[in-house]
Amino acid sequence: MTVVDDILAEKDFEKIRKETETNYREYLNPFALRMFKNAGLDVIEGRREGACVWDISGEKYIDCVTGAGIFNAGRHNREITDALKKALDVYDMGGWISIIRERGLLAKKLAQITPGNLKYSIFCCGGGEAVEVAIKLARGHTGKTEIICMENGYHGVTGFALPATGREVYKKPFAPLTPGYIHVPFNDLDAVKSAITKDTAAVLLEPVQGEGGIRPADDSYLAGLRKLCTENEILLIFDEVQTGFGRTGKMFCAEHSGVTPDIMVLAKSMSGGLYPISCAVFTEEISDFLYSHPFIIINSFGGTSLACLTALATIEYIEKNNLPERAVQMGKRFMEGLLALKKNFPELVVDVRGKGLMLGIEFPEDSIGPRMACLLKKNGVISIYTFNNPKIIRIMPSLVITEEEVDFVIDAFDKSLKEIRAQEAGRNMKGAGK
Amino acid sequence: MATSDEIMEALADFKEQCNGNKRLRRMQRDWTKVLHYAAVDTGDKFTMTVREGEILSNEKGAAGTPDVIIEGESETLCNMFWGDINPTQMYLKGEIKVKGTQEDIMRIDAITAIIWPEV
Structure with a gap:
């Protein structure tokens, strides 16, 4: 057995999580780990395939970050x-x-x-x-x-x-x-x-x-x-x-x-x-x-x-596989869904824009981007705000994404926006009751 | 609900902990900001002035032009300065609002991470 055999053979995901977090904390970048955990984005990548990534625990997510466009041909093609x-x-x-x-x-x-x-x-x-x-x-x-x-x-x-x-x-x-x-x-x-x-x-x-x-x-x-x-x-x-x-x-x-x-x-x-x-x-x-x-x-x-x-x-x-054309088709499907969200959540969605499968949703304030990323993960989608502008959540999935997966992402956005709306309403009620 | 004096007491402790922490002072040496804190339930406001990582003063009221405005319930603000809650988690739940840059939010989180690593 080599060191690689040992690493790949380990299946105890709790042990892997603990070991990985300890190594990040002790030997890599403790504050980055803290930020990942705070945001609920502490997915430790296990299986990767198509438009999806699985946490080592087996939880499946649609990857809408793809390392800002590394995996156009799909995860682990x-x-x-x-x-x-x-x-x-x-x-x-x-x-x-x-x-x-x-x-x-x-x-x-x-x-x-x-x-x-x-x-x-x-x-x-x-x-x-x-x-x-x-x-x-x-x-x-x-x-x-x-x-x-x-x-x-x-x-x-x-x-x-x-x-x-x-x-x-x-x-x-x-x-x-x-x-x-x-x-x-x-x-x-x-x-x-x-x-x-x-x-x-x-x-x-x-x-x-x-x-x-x-x-x-x-x-x-x-x-x-x-x-x-x-x-x-x-x-x-x-x-x-x-x-x-x-x-x-x-x-x-x-x-x-x-x-x-x-x-x-x-x-x-x-x-x-x-x-x-x-x-x-x-x-x-x-x-x-x-x-x-x-x-x-x-x-x-x-x-x-x-x-x-x-x-x-x-x-x-x-x-x-004519992936550029696929980006056009899936991008169109995304855009239709996102425009519907803009209509349904006018107070939360300022703009939707992009080309093909390089899409962004703009929110009215900085805090909503990070909060959305957190909620989207809970709803089965990995996404993150753009680094120079946290008001915008990016959607950059693999170009092999299917129609069903596009619909799943739109649904996750819908659920997450509803949660933000509920959080805001609760906060406003507290403010009004002072 | 926390009173204005209770928040000032928590801010004083926060200042002592920050300024007394050499590691933190080194990390934050390029951070010069005026921060306003607003308790949305009581209407109380506070001003914290930070220069090169050192908290120079905490005052009642909103003084000067803020670089960062943090809003939350008085109890939440108090708990944040006592180190009882993780500010980023509160931010991501919408419990506190921060008007400022993402970098400033990370700086505030970094301060609490160093002073209270277990939070």
Whole structure:
């Protein structure tokens, strides 16, 4: 028996819970554990399949977080798992200072499926790292330094990416940060125009702000940005970490507007939640920078044989099962249900919005988002508010979610909103009786 | 129902515990805020001024411009400052309302987690 056999063989869920909570408290992050427990979100993931996750105790939940879009192809997708198993039987990761066949095959596939003239790829492990690559390419290619980013945008928390994230709370304890980042209001073309200087290298944004509260950019705004960037020789970077690989109803969100960025950042669902990989995909013109600096952007674990084969299997699964179209259909069903909730709970639901299966519900005050997350879990759904805006609960299930599961989620929202309404009514009565 | 003086007594104890805890002071050193507490059942209001993690003062009444407003029944507020209840759990039940940022709510919870880890 190996350590892994021992761990996987343990079935006493009370023992597992106690051990896991102790390890989190003693060796990981005690306050995060406290927050999870306070919010009733202390699910210890056991079985995972399709749109669902089971707590180690066997309690089933529909996962509407999916790690903010990691599991587009479903939790523990068996076809992709088998592909990874086959790859593991043949290869290790592969050396980063080596020529790797699978890396070239994945780069070619990405050139084929990404829009317009996006062609070359640099691979890394996480979304933040890929944003860093995009920023380095922008500065390296243009010889300019300033990056215009969006207020409430989220691009990760690593070195070059952290200053681009549009919220002070992530940045303040780590100052001084890399300089040269300017934040402007999202969906405001004039604000970008005003921020452009002779030193502007790129405009960086998410086509749908995820952590900012599921806020889609207007198509006309994206078209305006494209024109503005081209006219001023500025690169346009789309962070499609959350929106990529079918999430919004197209393989990439950029396709909705028909706007092609100069660099597209991809991660999350790229390899089905089974092996880490991310990348920046960019135009041939930008690749010129690499001729004189072929080894200036490197990563030991970026684009390994295993990651690339897993990503190829994931893309094949998404295409074969037409998951972008499924996101459209299930997104429509969700939206109908959510609009009905908005009608039935006008005092609690301010707005419902999104694209495909990247949806958000906005509440009138901050406290309702966390309270809803707590109640939804009680009603069989895992969801969480967006990090930069707690007024909004996100709905980002796997794209393999069924019609019955969509209806279950809507029903859970209905029950949870009724409970919030009852809590508020009780509180108002107490206030009135003072 | 808790009286205004009882809440002030609880606030004084809370201040002593916070300011006397070196670990907490280090953790909260970048937290400078004015907090208003409002007892919804009695109408009493209180102001707590925090600078770099140190509670400088607790006063009756709502003074200055608050960064955070916390509303709850007088008994709930009192219990919170005595460490008898977990403020985040009360918040998630809608028993206390917090007008402020999510980070401030977490800071308040962190204070109670350090002073009263068993709550």
